Amino acid sequence: MSRNAEELAALVRARAGAEPVRLGLVLGSGLGHLAGAVEGVAVPYADLPGFPHAGVSGHSPTLVVGRLEGVRVAVFGGRAHYYETGDPAAMRLPLEVLKALGAEALILTNAAGSLDPGIRPGELMLLSDHINFSGLNPLIGEPTDARFVPMTDAHDPALRAALRAAAAAEGIALAEGVYAWYSGPSFETPAEIRAIRTLGADAVGMSTVPEVILARFLGLRVAAISTVTNMAAGLSEERISHEHTKAMAPLGAAKLERILRAFLRAMA
C-alpha cells in the first residue's frame, strides 16, 4: 500500500467518518446515479490528489462513502479507462484507497456489447471470467513478487453466487459469461468481434479487466456485472456509438440497482 493511499484514506475518513468500509462499487457508463442513493459524504476526485480526472461523459468523478441498505460502502462514481490516460494502472490509487478504508470486496459495473444472441441490449451479464485481449497489464513495472497474481477464480465464486441469488430473489434475469477487454476508444471491427467470439467471449468492453487484476493484486475479492447496451459490431443493424451506450445503459441500470440492493441487504 502506498503512503499516498494511506494519506488519502485518512482524508476520506476525516470527512466521511472512521467506520471501515465493507464493499467498494465502481459505476460504469450511465450507471452514475447509484452514487446518489448512498446516504453518505461525497468527496470529489479533484480533492484526492492522484485520482483520475474521469473525463468521459456519462461518468461523474466523485467518491461517495456511506450506507446503502445498511452496509458501509464506497462508491466510485467514475473510473479512468486506459484509453483516456494511456495508463492501464490508472485505477490503482483509488483501489488502494478502498483497501485502506477497510474493504474486503469490490463490485465493478460497466456497459458492454453482447456477442451472444441470447443476451440482448438492456440485459445484464455477470462476468464468469474474462479475456485480456488488450495485452496490457496494470502490474507491469510492479517490482515485487506480488505481481505474479493468480487469475484462476479471479471473479469470486462466492460473490457471484450471492449476486445470482440476489437477482433470483428480485426475479431479474442475470446472464453469465466471459467478458473480453479491448482497449478502445474506437469500437471493435466486425472481424475482431467474430475472432473473439470464436475464442470464447460473450461480451466486449473497454474497462473492468485492469481493475479485476488490481483488485486481486490488492487482495480484494471481486465480481463484475455488465449492462448490455448493444449487440457487438457486425451482429445487428444498429449503429454503435457512445451516445447509444449512454442512452441504453439506464435500461439495465434500474435492474442492476435492484440486484445490488438485494445483495447488500443479504450482506447487512
Ligand code: HPA
Ligand atoms: N464495444 C466496446 N465497448 C462497449 C460496447 C461495445 O460494443 N458497448 C458498450 N461498451
